[in-house]
Amino acid sequence: MNLPHYTYLTTDYQEYEFYSEGPKGSIKKLVTFAKIQEEPVIYNLAFGDADLITGQMNDSVTSNNEDRDIVLATVAHTVIDFCHHYGDHFIYAKGSTPVRTRLYQMGISGLLDEITLNFDIYGVIENAAYPFERNVNYEAFLVKRK
Amino acid sequence: MPVIKKTDSNIRYGGGAIVVPGLESHANDPFVVKKNEEAKLAVSKLVLPVSKKT
Numbered sequence: 001m002n003l004p005h006y007t008y009l010t011t012d013y014q015e016y017e018f019y020s021e022g023p024k025g026s027i028k029k030l031v032t033f034a035k036i037q038e039e040p041v042i043y044n045l046a047f048g049d050a051d052l053i054t055g056q057m058n059d060s061v062t063s064n065n066e067d068r069d070i071v072l073a074t075v076a077h078t079v080i081d082f083c084h085h086y087g088d089h090f091i092y093a094k095g096s097t098p099v100r101t102r103l104y105q106m107g108i109s110g111l112l113d114e115i116t117l118n119f120d121i122y123g124v125i126e127n128a129a130y131p132f133e134r135n136v137n138y139e140a141f142l143v144k145r146k
Numbered sequence: 147m148p149v150i151k152k153t154d155s156n157i158r159y160g161g162g163a164i165v166v167p168g169l170e171s172h173a174n175d176p177f178v179v180k181k182n183e184e185a186k187l188a189v190s191k192l193v194l195p196v197s198k199k200t
Contacts, residue, residue: 007156010163030172036186044185046178056175081163092185128193
């Protein structure tokens with residue numbers, strides 16, 4: 001994958017942080033992976049901003065830092081790094097609200113050709129996963145490195 | 147909390163993560179715990195796709 005992305009940092013390849021840069025300034029972003037099922041193994045991807053006061057992750061604020069594609073590409077790179085160290089397992093991701101999930105979907109749609117070079121990506125509708133298609137509204141996403 | 151200065155060099159076109167010992171863990175942040183619990187419940191009901199691995 002050759003998309004521009006932010007420099008991202010990790011200690012253990014299971015949690016990552018990077019800084020979004022844009023009109024709103026420098027916004028610290030956090031990505032974590034947590035195993036949520038053993039057989040087959042599925043990890044949950046949690047993604048959000050670091051709260052300015054507590055430093056803890058939340059995704060209740062829409063940053064609007066005009067760099068959505070770079071941010072999404074950076075998250076995709078963290079998935080690649082994570083899989084390299086922990087194995088090519090399913091990774092589940094869902095926004096904290098339908099609007100947030102829709103934002104993720106728009107971002108994935110825009111980068112789909114690049115993303116599918118490295119990942120199989122599925123959209124979830126009513127507890128079933130389908131190959132991701134543009135212009136279909138999904139409730140969550142499932143990715144697995146090829 | 148680490149600080150990265152706003153420079154163009156923050157954007158890259160390749161390469162992996164930079165390993166920095168001792169970054170703060172967010173695994174137990176309330177938002178993360180809640181998201182993981184919700185995801186655990188959701189995937190327990192999820193019909194997974196057949197792997198397309200060749």
